[in-house]
Amino acid sequence: PKPIVAVVGRPNVGKSTFFNYLVGKRISIVEDTPGVTRDRIYAEVEWRNRKFTLIDTGGIEPYSEDTIMQQMKRQAEIAIDTADVIVFMVDVKDGITASDKEVATMLRKTQKPIILAVNKVDQVGEPPADVYEFYNLGIGEIMTISSIHGLGMGDLLDEIFKYL
Ligand code: GDP
Ligand code: MG
Known part of the structure; x- marks a missing residue:
């Protein structure tokens, strides 16, 4: 079976943009409204002849009435349960937020x-x-990326495959 990589993080950090960049097609809808991701959440990503299934956890329950925090907790749980590697995404422009700390x-x-x-x-x-400052979150290695411009993607994919 193909390994699973899940992207988690609060709304608006760029999870769908990242997902779309790696998939190469705009199959998950990106909007400026936090939390709006409506389409596919699974995609196959291939890199250097290896593959994994990428999950955009932000798109799991777009119509939920629950608070953002409740949804994020559920998304993190799903990632913890199903993924082989978890990509925790944060936004350098916002710094560390309370939601980042919760996740x-x-x-x-x-x-x-x-x-x-x-x-x-x-x-x-x-x-x-x-x-x-993101080292203060107490999560492992930091990789810097720009999902819009596709910067740092190769290094991040190499890092992901170290664990697969
Ligand atoms: P999500 O809620 O985590 O899925 O975030 P989105 O992918 O929907 O992105 C939220 C906003 O951040 C959108 O306006 C994106 O265009 C913007 N964004 C995403 N990645 C980048 C990036 O690398 N650089 C900049 N400057 N903006 C980005
Ligand atoms: Mg999204």
């Missing part, structure tokens, strides 16, 4: 590999200083 607290309880993807690092070169 981190849940994810720290699993033994599964977690990669912290700091998204929206849109400049090539040295990462900006504000990237380093």
Whole structure:
């Protein structure tokens, strides 16, 4: 069976943009409204002749009446239960938020590999200083990416495949 990689993180950090970039087609809908992802949440990703199934957990229950926090907790649980590697996405422009901390607290309880993807690092070169504060989340290795521009994707995929 193909390994599973799940992307978790609060709304608007760029999970769907990341998903769409890797899939190469706009099959999950991206909107500026936080939490709006309506279409497919599963896709096959191939990299250097290897494959995994990517899950955009943000799209799991788009019409739920539950609070964002309840949905995020459920998404983190699904990732913990089903994924072989978890990509925890945060937004460098916002820094660490209360929701990021909640998700981190849940994810720290699993033994599964977690990669912290700091998204929206849109400049090539040295990462900006504000990237380093994310080490305070107590999650493993930090990878910087720009899902819009496709920066850092190869390095992140290589890191993912280290665990598969
Ligand atoms: P989701 O709620 O986590 O799925 O986030 P989306 O993928 O829907 O993205 C939320 C917003 O962030 C959209 O306006 C995206 O265009 C924007 N966004 C996503 N990735 C990047 C990025 O790498 N850089 C910048 N500057 N904006 C991004
Ligand atoms: Mg989304």
